[in-house]
Amino acid sequence: MRKNRxxxxxxxxxxxPITATASILHRVSGIIVFIALAIFLSLLSCSxxxxxxxxxxxxxxxxxxxxxxxxGCLTGLAYHAVFGVRHMIQDLGFWEEMDTASLSAKVGFxxxxxLSLLAGVLVW
Structure with a gap:
């Protein structure tokens, strides 16, 4: 049976949707945090x-x-932390409907x- 779609x-x-973008970026920020951990630990060891x-x-x-x-590393860490908390709250059964999930994603952004602006002030 062929489907002509x-x-x-x-x-x-x-x-x-904004929720999908937030989820994908959370995974990307996890990779950034993993790489940043190596950078931070090597700088700490050297110092x-x-x-x-x-x-x-x-x-x-x-x-x-x-x-x-x-x-960039601090911004990735902030994003991963904020949206990690958001995902844990969703795992508890809250913010699962599309309207509340979209609102929580917008608030997370x-x-x-x-936090990214504050990290910029801290770095520069």
């Missing part, structure tokens, strides 16, 4: 090995690219934007 193979035209190494690590933060990477 339209097929849209152009992924650029697919419009995801604790000796006093000259500590000053070398402090000197890294004079570079804009390093500061930008640190800001706003909270993450505020």
């Amino acid at each position: 339209p097929k849209n193979l152009d992924l650029a035209t697919v419009k995801f 604790l090995s000796s006093q000259p190494d500590f000053y070398r690590v402090v000197g890294y933060f004079d570079n804009f690219l390093i500061e930008f990477v640190m800001w 706003i909270v993450t934007a505020v």
Whole structure:
């Protein structure tokens, strides 16, 4: 039995709901946090090995690219934490309807934007 339904193979035209976007970005931020953990631990290890190494690590933060990477890591961590809490609340049975899930995703994006701005102030 053949189904004659339209097929849209152009992924650029697919419009995801905000809840799907939030979920996909939560997975991406998990990868960012995993990579950031390696960066943070290597910087910590280097800074604790000796006093000259500590000053070398402090000197890294004079570079804009390093500061930008640190800001990106902190933003990814903030996003993952905010939406992780949102997912745990949904696991408890709340915010499962589409309207409340969409509202919680929008609030999560706003909270993450505020935390990202605060991380930018902290880094720069």
